[in-house]
């Protein structure tokens with residue numbers, strides 16, 4: 001199929017944000033959309049993520065966004081006629097080891113409850129009922145929310161792409177956008193490795209790479225690529241570790257069991273800013289050390305794969321989402337700092353509303369691209385890894 005040379009909306013980036021936003025736009029009747037992906041869809045951070053989806057944040061905006069996202073993750077399989085895709089509501093379990101942590105998490109749970117998220121503070125013994133192999137000798141409390149969970153990013157991406165193609169939306173893989181064409185402060189299109197495309201609206205959903213375009217356009221928005229890593233283990237008895245288990249004391253570790261019984265997760269060891277994604281031995285060693293402190297029985301299983309991926313980080317670990325005032329027709333949704341997979345449904349919905357109606361009822365002000373230059377950083381988002 002030949003690529004169109006004129007579209008209404010050009011989306012840079014075929015990750016979960018770009019594809020989901022295309023879907024929300026298409027659902028609203030915008031037909032002439034094209035997605036440009038420099039490699040294959042999902043190949044950026046999305047296929048490298050830890051699969052986690054949680055509403056246990058510490059601020060109102062992220063909790064509201066995630067509550068909406070979970071509603072949408074729940075129905076996505078049906079919406080895209082791909083019932084194989086399902087969010088598994090297996091919960092998130094935060095293990096707490098000192099009074100300071102307990103105080104912070106109690107405050108977070110109260111806020112989450114006030115916004116309709118049914119998280120709760122539980123005892124170490126109750127945590128052990130949820131994950132029987134836990135070592136709770138140092139744990140003094142935990143928080144748990146059953147409506148958090150996980151989803152398979154491969155099924156999400158392929159399901160969305162299949163549905164988009166059925167809806168007549170163009171997804172161009174191996175098509176790199178080299179420049180956003182701007183004339184008299186108005187977007188006119190994109191210049192790709194396969195030719196120029198006219199478009200009045202461009203969405204930059206290139207996440208870790210978003211700053212390359214911003215810099216070329218003279219915009220100073222702090223989004224930097226950091227190398228984080230993940231692992232999967234060989235399968236073991238299914239259902240042993242249902243929730244995402246998190247321990248800030250032990251390396252900022254997070255892990256859960258996948259549908260095939262293997263473990264997936266990581267720790268808070270990062271390198272950068274850097275474009276290098278080479279996996280490190282230091283990470284492998286620290287993952288093993290920290291995971292086995294949380295569940296000693298894990299020493300009996302082997303790690304079978306390790307990979308690097310980008311967190312597109314901002315100074316307050318919150319994304320940058322909105323309309324760019326200096327350039328008419330230019331929108332940005334990037335800098336997801338390690339929680340962009342889970343946020344994608346609400347981000348896409350809000351972005352589609354913003355583009356088609358000029359406003360959204362979702363709390364996009366929180367992610368205002370201009371907060372940095374005003375020196376109004378948000379409270380650091382609760383970040384895994």
Ligand SMILES: Cc1cc2nc3c(=O)[nH]c(=O)nc-3n(C[C@H](O)[C@H](O)[C@H](O)COP(=O)(O)OP(=O)(O)OC[C@H]3O[C@@H](n4cnc5c(N)ncnc54)[C@H](O)[C@@H]3O)c2cc1C
Nearest residue numbers: 013015016017038044045046049050052177309340341342
């Ligand atoms: C180890 C690890 C664990 C993680 N765990 C979680 C988790 O448990 N839960 C969670 O919510 N998030 C997690 N994340 C973060 C999550 O992966 C990202 O926030 C999310 O995938 C961002 O989606 P995106 O679509 O914005 O970016 P991406 O998936 O990176 O998509 C951007 C796309 O833009 C393309 N692109 C770049 N430049 C160009 C160009 N010039 N032309 C065309 N295309 C271009 C890239 O190739 C890429 O495919 C994790 C990340 C890592 C690395």
